[in-house]
Amino acid sequence: MTFVGIVWATLTIVQQFTYPVYYFFTRTDDEETGKSILRAGIYRFQLSRYDFGEFVAIYFFDKFLRTKIFKYLLYVLFVLIGFYYFGTRQFAIALILVIIMTAFMQSGKTKVLAIIFIAIVATFLIFYRDVLFSKFIELTSDQFNDKDGDVRILCAQYFMFEYWPHWTAVFLGNGRAHSVSSYGLELKNTATSLGFYLSDIGIIGSFNEFGIFYILNVIAFNIKGLRKRYYLEEDKYLRLFFYYSIIILVLVTSYSNGRSIPFYCFLLYFVDKSYEKKLAQKSVQHWDTSVQEQVS
Numbered sequence: 001m002t003f004v005g006i007v008w009a010t011l012t013i014v015q016q017f018t019y020p021v022y023y024f025f026t027r028t029d030d031e032e033t034g035k036s037i038l039r040a041g042i043y044r045f046q047l048s049r050y051d052f053g054e055f056v057a058i059y060f061f062d063k064f065l066r067t068k069i070f071k072y073l074l075y076v077l078f079v080l081i082g083f084y085y086f087g088t089r090q091f092a093i094a095l096i097l098v099i100i101m102t103a104f105m106q107s108g109k110t111k112v113l114a115i116i117f118i119a120i121v122a123t124f125l126i127f128y129r130d131v132l133f134s135k136f137i138e139l140t141s142d143q144f145n146d147k148d149g150d151v152r153i154l155c156a157q158y159f160m161f162e163y164w165p166h167w168t169a170v171f172l173g174n175g176r177a178h179s180v181s182s183y184g185l186e187l188k189n190t191a192t193s194l195g196f197y198l199s200d201i202g203i204i205g206s207f208n209e210f211g212i213f214y215i216l217n218v219i220a221f222n223i224k225g226l227r228k229r230y231y232l233e234e235d236k237y238l239r240l241f242f243y244y245s246i247i248i249l250v251l252v253t254s255y256s257n258g259r260s261i262p263f264y265c266f267l268l269y270f271v272d273k274s275y276e277k278k279l280a281q282k283s284v285q286h287w288d289t290s291v292q293e294q295v296s
């Protein structure tokens with residue numbers, strides 16, 4: 001997982017400087033429509049496996065806090081640069097919030113060390129904010145100040161309250177659209193004419209696609225992942241991924257993308273192994289206590 005995350009960050013960063021030559025992408029310049037992948041000064045190749053980049057940042061930040069080995073911070077910084085060049089604000093903001101949350105969840109000298117690291121990074125970002133974020137800030141400001149209103153809010157209102165061809169869709173969803181079906185063509189026309197994309201409105205888009213049962217399942221999945229009973233002390237970092245997931249629920253539809261399934265399967269496997277080890281330790285401790293009582 002760390003290898004895939006590092007490769008993802010490397011390709012995302014390197015191709016920024018090799019453009020117009022690039023080989024790995026899910027978005028590309030469209031010569032027919034004149035659509036460019038350049039946005040806010042960033043080439044948005046939108047490489048998949050960003051969730052593995054998230055894993056690298058959270059895993060190595062936790063590892064740094066537990067070991068105090070500074071080389072682990074290099075992995076964290078490298079992936080943060082990758083998310084910057086990924087060009088999607090939601091993922092970067094969510095990751096930064098989780099890192100800040102992790103820092104304040106610590107105690108003693110570890111907490112001080114984590115806060116110092118965040119303060120240094122924040123100082124650097126503030127000092128170079130005009131270079132790094134001026135176009136992103138301008139883009140965000142334009143979206144909020146649009147005379148017709150913020151397109152994401154309008155999109156959320158449309159798919160939340162208006163686009164329900166049949167009442168049963170509230171429970172089962174309207175479904176995943178095929179590109180050449182009448183439903184798919186209708187959504188494509190809505191995106192072209194109004195700028196409304198289901199992928200832009202997070203859990204509301206997933207609700208419209210898959211219904212309320214799907215949403216309840218996703219929420220329950222994350223709440224269960226946050227329960228402390230599954231984790232050993234060294235595995236508590238796994239809970240941070242569920243905090244991250246809850247943050248991005250309202251921003252993106254990562255759960256409904258098939259490419260995310262392997263990542264969450266790996267994550268849940270780690271949680272299972274942590275719980276198994278915890279039960280085994282409890283069993284050994286109980287046995288030791290019983291033997292001591294018998295000896296006494």
